Amino acid sequence: MEEHLTVGRVAELAGVSVRTLHHYDEIGLVHPSARTASGYRAYSPDDVERLREVLGYRRLGFGLREVADLVDDPNTDAVAHLHRLRGLLVDRRDHAAATVTAIDRELSARAMGIRPTPEEQLKVFGAQLYEAIGSAYPVTRRTEPRIAARIWEALGDARTVLNVGAGTGSYEPPNREVTAVEPSAVMRAQRPAGAAPCVAASAERLPFADQSFDAAMAVSTVHHWPDPIAGLRELKRVARRVVVFTYDASTTGWLQRFWLTRDYLPEFADLLVGWPSLADMAQAIGGRAEPVLIPWDCADGFFEAHWRRPEAYLDDHVRRAVSVWTRVGPQAEQRAVNMLRDDLSSGRWAERNRDLVVLDAAELGLRLLVA
Ligand SMILES: C[S@@+](CC[C@H](N)C(=O)[O-])C[C@H]1O[C@@H](n2cnc3c(N)ncnc32)[C@H](O)[C@@H]1O
Numbered sequence: 001m002e003e004h005l006t007v008g009r010v011a012e013l014a015g016v017s018v019r020t021l022h023h024y025d026e027i028g029l030v031h032p033s034a035r036t037a038s039g040y041r042a043y044s045p046d047d048v049e050r051l052r053e054v055l056g057y058r059r060l061g062f063g064l065r066e067v068a069d070l071v072d073d074p075n076t077d078a079v080a081h082l083h084r085l086r087g088l089l090v091d092r093r094d095h096a097a098a099t100v101t102a103i104d105r106e107l108s109a110r111a112m113g114i115r116p117t118p119e120e121q122l123k124v125f126g127a128q129l130y131e132a133i134g135s136a137y138p139v140t141r142r143t144e145p146r147i148a149a150r151i152w153e154a155l156g157d158a159r160t161v162l163n164v165g166a167g168t169g170s171y172e173p174p175n176r177e178v179t180a181v182e183p184s185a186v187m188r189a190q191r192p193a194g195a196a197p198c199v200a201a202s203a204e205r206l207p208f209a210d211q212s213f214d215a216a217m218a219v220s221t222v223h224h225w226p227d228p229i230a231g232l233r234e235l236k237r238v239a240r241r242v243v244v245f246t247y248d249a250s251t252t253g254w255l256q257r258f259w260l261t262r263d264y265l266p267e268f269a270d271l272l273v274g275w276p277s278l279a280d281m282a283q284a285i286g287g288r289a290e291p292v293l294i295p296w297d298c299a300d301g302f303f304e305a306h307w308r309r310p311e312a313y314l315d316d317h318v319r320r321a322v323s324v325w326t327r328v329g330p331q332a333e334q335r336a337v338n339m340l341r342d343d344l345s346s347g348r349w350a351e352r353n354r355d356l357v358v359l360d361a362a363e364l365g366l367r368l369l370v371a
Contacts, residue, residue, distance in 0.1 A: 004034040004042035014055060021051075029068055030054055049078055056085045060092070070331075076338070083341075084334040090316045094136050098186050105189060120185065136320035138190055140301030143170045147245065147300065150292060151217060154243040154370045158215035162239055164203045164231070165221025169195040170300065171245075179213070181206065203231030208238045215241040220302055222246045224323070228276050232284035236371065242285040244369040245292065250277040254365030258304060259353050260313065263343075264336040267328040278367060287371025293361035304364045308356050310349055314341055 010032075011018045024030040025041075030051045032041040043051065050071055057067045070076070076084070106116055152173045155161060163172050166180035168190045178196035181203070182188050188198050201207050203218065203225050216239035218231075223246065225231040235242045248254060249272040255261045261268040282289050298305040303322050306312035314337060319325040325333050343349040356362070 003045055004036060005048065006036060006040055006042055007032060010043050010048065010051065014051065016055065024051070024054065027064065027068075029064065029071075053078075053081045053085075056081075060085070060088050080334075080338050083338065084330075087316060087319075087334055087337070088330050090320070094320055101189065102185060105185065136317065137187065138168050138321075139317045140321045141168070141170060142300055144295070144298050144300040144305075146295055147171070147292060147298075148173075150290075150368055151219065151243055151245060154368060155215045155217065156241060158213075158241055160213045160215075162206075162208070162213040162216040162235075163196070164206070164216060164218045164235060165224065166191075166196075166198060167221070168192070171217070171219045172196055203234055206234045206238050210237055211240055213239040215239050215243065217243045217245075219245045220300075222281070223271075223275065229280060229284045232281055236285045242287060242369070242371040244281070244285065244287075246278075246281065246367055246369060248278040248289070248365040248367050249275040250279065258307065258364050259310075259349075259356075260304075260307070260336075260340075263352070264340050265324075265328060265332065267332040268324060271324065271327055278369075282369050282371075285369060285371040287369050289367045289369050291363055292366040292368050293363050294366060295361050296359065304362075304366065307362050307364060308359065310340060310344060310353075313337065314344075 005013070007018055007021050011021055021030070021032075025032060030043075030047060032043045033047055034042040034044045036042045053071050054067050057070055058064075062070065070084075071081070106121070109116060148171050151171055155173060155176070158176065160177045160179070161173060162179050162181065163169075164181045166172065166182045167184075167187045169180065169192060172178045172180065172195065180191070180196045180198040181201050182191075182198050183200060183202045185200070188200065191198055199207065203221075204227050216235040218235060222228045222231065222244060232242070232244065235244070252269065255266070255269055276284075278289050294304050294307060296308040301312075301318055301321055303324050306318065312318045319333065319337075328336075340349065343352075
């Protein structure tokens with residue numbers, strides 16, 4: 001009986017009111033299933049474990065009904081709940097860190113008498129996805145030399161190059177005159193010292209005259225643009241040559257081909273709704289599409305990069321630098337990660353994906369559009 005805690009003691013330890021605990025009991029969320037020697041209701045160790053999960057999800061902002069669904073899920077044990085809560089908290093911490101960085105930058109600007117535009121002020125509170133995930137980006141995202149070689153070759157003899165959706169500057173070619181375009185202040189702030197000059201603008205409205213660059217490039221960014229076709233036309237307008245590294249969402253075959261979307265994260269398909277076909281994108285720049293195989297040890301941690309290193313997807317750092325995981329939402333993310341973890345430890349993943357270990361590069365729908 002010593003292990004059982006009274007309602008008052010639980011309220012004191014957890015920092016919630018007795019009234020809240022009674023409410024949870026009334027709605028069937030956490031029921032004190034034991035009795036003390038003197039007949040009072042008491043919480044068993046299992047009840048306390050459940051209550052802690054409830055409080056964890058509540059503090060993350062989940063509604064009571066959502067919390068009930070989460071803690072009632074028979075496939076999620078205490079350890080899985082801890083992993084999920086941890087992932088959600090890391091997310092929140094990264095978001096808070098990005099916001100602090102943005103506020104600090106604005107304070108420095110104001111100290112110098114510069115007042116940010118209303119648009120810039122609103123962005124500080126995460127109006128844009130990359131303001132939220134940007135701080136995690138450089139941890140795993142960098143130039144993959146074999147993909148860079150393809151892009152740079154496609155740029156031909158271009159001397160002036162515009163890099164649109166440039167992020168932190170990956171894939172910017174050396175020995176050419178590069179101008180970068182990047183709408184996210186968080187991303188711009190993380191460009192290394194000495195990187196190409198960067199203009200705050202969006203692909204759909206490039207502040208440059210017609211044909212003012214030898215070439216324009218866009219890498220892993222078109223799927224973030226509110227209007228990809230308009231953006232691609234802009235690239236074509238301002239440059240004589242266009243090179244775009246993107247994903248072919250025209251056929252659902254790629255979803256089946258990549259084990260991560262096929263077996264763990266089918267929600268990826270929802271993100272492709274409304275996404276233009278490869279043919280439409282190629283047409284927008286008047287170009288052709290070439291397949292790009294992903295090397296097994298790809299240095300740039302984009303979504304498909306770890307196809308032969310499945311353990312990588314269990315790492316928060318790997319997921320936080322890829323917007324897909326933020327876009328599908330925390331529940332789908334945690335479910336996918338928990339299932340993958342289980343399959344890796346049971347050997348099920350290895351059994352299902354036996355064919356992959358012999359491959360050095362995989363065709364997963366990545367494409368280079370060249371015009
Ligand atoms: C996945 S990152 C790719 C960054 C970089 N090109 C690379 O390969 O590492 C996508 C970038 O697109 C930017 N982006 C989002 N919307 C955009 C738009 N409308 N026009 C241009 N860039 C945009 C984001 O801010 C982000 O930096």
